[in-house]
Amino acid sequence: MRRACARLTVVDFKEYALSQLEPPPGRVLEVGCGHEGGIAPALAAAGYDVLAIDPAAPEGPLYRRVTLEELDDPRPFDAVVAGRVLHHVHPLGAALDKLAGLAPLLVLDEFAWNHMDEPTIDWYESQHRLLEAADRDPHGPHDIGHWREQHADLHPYETLRAEVDARYEERDFAWRPYFYRWLRGPASEALEAGLIAADAIRPIGFRYAGVRRETVRSPADER
Numbered sequence: 001m002r003r004a005c006a007r008l009t010v011v012d013f014k015e016y017a018l019s020q021l022e023p024p025p026g027r028v029l030e031v032g033c034g035h036e037g038g039i040a041p042a043l044a045a046a047g048y049d050v051l052a053i054d055p056a057a058p059e060g061p062l063y064r065r066v067t068l069e070e071l072d073d074p075r076p077f078d079a080v081v082a083g084r085v086l087h088h089v090h091p092l093g094a095a096l097d098k099l100a101g102l103a104p105l106l107v108l109d110e111f112a113w114n115h116m117d118e119p120t121i122d123w124y125e126s127q128h129r130l131l132e133a134a135d136r137d138p139h140g141p142h143d144i145g146h147w148r149e150q151h152a153d154l155h156p157y158e159t160l161r162a163e164v165d166a167r168y169e170e171r172d173f174a175w176r177p178y179f180y181r182w183l184r185g186p187a188s189e190a191l192e193a194g195l196i197a198a199d200a201i202r203p204i205g206f207r208y209a210g211v212r213r214e215t216v217r218s219p220a221d222e223r
C-alpha cells in the first residue's frame with residue numbers, strides 16, 4: 001500500500017512557508033536559496049526581515065554568499081526555510097544543530113529521491129521522452145539510473161527525517177509531487193499529482209514544518 005498524499009493542491013513553497021510562519025514582523029533565514037534567489041524576495045515583500053544564504057546566491061541586499069557552516073550572524077532568527085537543500089548537506093547532524101540553535105521553527109521543501117520505484121521512474125522517463133520529442137526541453141535527467149549513480153551522496157528520506165525529528169517536533173507534513181520541476185511541461189504538476197492520488201506512482205516531494213524540541217534526541221530513537 002502506498003502512502004497517500006495528504007494534500008495535492010498546487011501550493012508553491014513560498015505560499016507554504018508563509019502559511020507556516022508567524023505573521024510579520026519576524027526574522028527569517030533562507031538556507032540554500034540557489035542562484036535564482038529562492039523565496040527570499042517573496043518573504044521580504046510579505047514584511048519579513050530576510051537573510052538568504054548560498055555560495056551561489058545572487059547579488060543584493062537580501063543575500064550573502066556563504067555556506068550555512070560559514071554563517072556567523074549574532075542576531076537570532078524566528079524561522080529557517082530551506083528548499084531542496086538539506087538532502088545535499090554534509091554533515092547533516094551538525095547542520096541541523098546549527099539551524100536549531102538559530103531559530104525555533106524549520107520549514108522545508110524536500111526531495112525523497114530514494115522513494116522512486118519502478119512505476120514512478122517509468123512514468124517520469126516516458127514524460128521526459130514525450131516532452132523532448134515535443135521540443136519542450138525538460139530540465140531534469142532523462143535516465144534516473146544514471147542520475148542515481150551520480151548522486152550517491154544524497155541523504156535518503158529516512159536519514160533526513162531521523163536527523164530532523166531528533167531536533168524538531170513535526171507540526172505539518174505533506175507528501176507531494178516533485179518530478180514536475182524537472183519536467184516543466186505545461187501539465188506536469190497536475191498530471192503527477194493526479195497519478196499520485198490514484199496510487200499509480202509515488203510522491204517523492206514533501207513539505208515539512210517543525211518546532212524545535214527542548215532536548216535533542218538521538219536520531220536512532222526516531223527510526
Ligand SMILES: C[S@@+](CC[C@H](N)C(=O)[O-])C[C@H]1O[C@@H](n2cnc3c(N)ncnc32)[C@H](O)[C@@H]1O
Pocket residue numbers: 031032033034035036038053054055056066067068069082083084085088089
Ligand atoms: C537544489 S539547489 C536548491 C536551490 C533553491 N532553494 C531552489 O529550490 O531552487 C540546492 C542549493 O543548496 C545549496 N547548498 C548546499 N549545501 C549548502 C550549505 N551547506 N550551505 C548553504 N547552501 C548550501 C547549493 O549551493 C544549491 O544552490
